[in-house]
Amino acid sequence: MPEGHTLHRLARRHQRIFGGETVRVSSPQGRFADGAAEIDGLVLRTAEAWGKHLVHRYGPARSERIVHVHLGLYGAFTEVPMPMPAPVGQVRMRIEGTDAGVDLRGPTACEIFTPADLEALVSRLGPDPLRRDADPDVAWKAISRSKRPIGSLLMDQKVIAGVGNVYRAEVLFRAGIDPYRRGDRMTRDEFDEVWADLVALMRIGVRRGRIHVIRPEDDHGPGSYARDRPRTYVYRRAGDECRTCGTTVRQADLEGRNLYWCPVCQT
The missing domain is CATH 3.20.190.10 (MutM-like, N-terminal)
Known part of the structure; x- marks a missing residue:
C-alpha cells in the first residue's frame, strides 16, 4: 500500500x-x-x-x-x-x-x-506529518496513554496518518527504539525525535518520489532489498547483517504486519 x-x-x-x-x-x-x-x-x-x-x-x-x-x-x-x-x-x-x-x-x-x-x-485520522496543520501533541497523547507497542501505534492511522511499514521500521531503527516498547514507556523527547524524523523523511519522499532513509555515513554496503526499491536499514532485510552493527536483522508478525528490527541497535 x-x-x-x-x-x-x-x-x-x-x-x-x-x-x-x-x-x-x-x-x-x-x-x-x-x-x-x-x-x-x-x-x-x-x-x-x-x-x-x-x-x-x-x-x-x-x-x-x-x-x-x-x-x-x-x-x-x-x-x-x-x-x-x-x-x-x-x-x-x-x-x-x-x-x-x-x-x-x-x-x-x-x-x-x-x-x-x-x-x-x-x-x-491522526495528525499527518506532511500537513502544515498537523498537531503532534494529538499523536503524543494517544501514544503516551497506550500499552500497545510503539511499532503498532506508528502504523495506526488513528494515531498518525500516512505512516506505512517502511517508515515505521526505518524511523524506529534510526531512533534506536525497540518496536515492542509500550507507548506509555516512550519519553516525550523520543517521540519528538521520531516525529521530526518522519516529517523530514516523508518530505524527502514527496520531493524525490521515492523513500530515502539511509544517512550519508551509512550509504554503503548491500544494495536495496529488491530492484527499484529503496535501500533500507532493516525493512525487508531479515537475516541480513545490520548496516551499523553487523547483528542479524530480525523479522516477526506484529498485529498482522511484518516487523523488522535490529535487536542490538534498537533497545
Whole structure:
C-alpha cells in the first residue's frame, strides 16, 4: 500500500496539471459513472491529501463537489498524454485536462463525499506529518496513554496518518527504539525525535518520489532489498547483517504486519 508521501505527491501533481482548469471526467469501467457525471465539466479547485487519502475539490465553490480516493493495495494513477487514447483495462476514473490526463485503476475507494463525510474521515485520522496543520501533541497523547507497542501505534492511522511499514521500521531503527516498547514507556523527547524524523523523511519522499532513509555515513554496503526499491536499514532485510552493527536483522508478525528490527541497535 502506498505510504503517505505518495498521496501528497499525487495531490501536488494533480494540482499542477489540473488546478483551475475545467476538466472532463468519466468512468470507462462504469463503477464511478454517477460520480463522474456529477463532476464532469467542473473546475478542479484543489487537490490535497490526508495521510493515505486523496481529496479533489471541484467547483464552483458555492456548489462544491468532493471526490475521495483511497488507493489501497492495488490502486494507481497513470498519467496519459493528450490526446488520450482509448482506455485500457479497468479504468475507474479518467480525468482529461488541457495538456494531460490521468487514469485511475484498482482503488479501494473512489467516491463522492459530502463535506460531512470529509469531516468524519479527517476526525478519525491522526495528525499527518506532511500537513502544515498537523498537531503532534494529538499523536503524543494517544501514544503516551497506550500499552500497545510503539511499532503498532506508528502504523495506526488513528494515531498518525500516512505512516506505512517502511517508515515505521526505518524511523524506529534510526531512533534506536525497540518496536515492542509500550507507548506509555516512550519519553516525550523520543517521540519528538521520531516525529521530526518522519516529517523530514516523508518530505524527502514527496520531493524525490521515492523513500530515502539511509544517512550519508551509512550509504554503503548491500544494495536495496529488491530492484527499484529503496535501500533500507532493516525493512525487508531479515537475516541480513545490520548496516551499523553487523547483528542479524530480525523479522516477526506484529498485529498482522511484518516487523523488522535490529535487536542490538534498537533497545
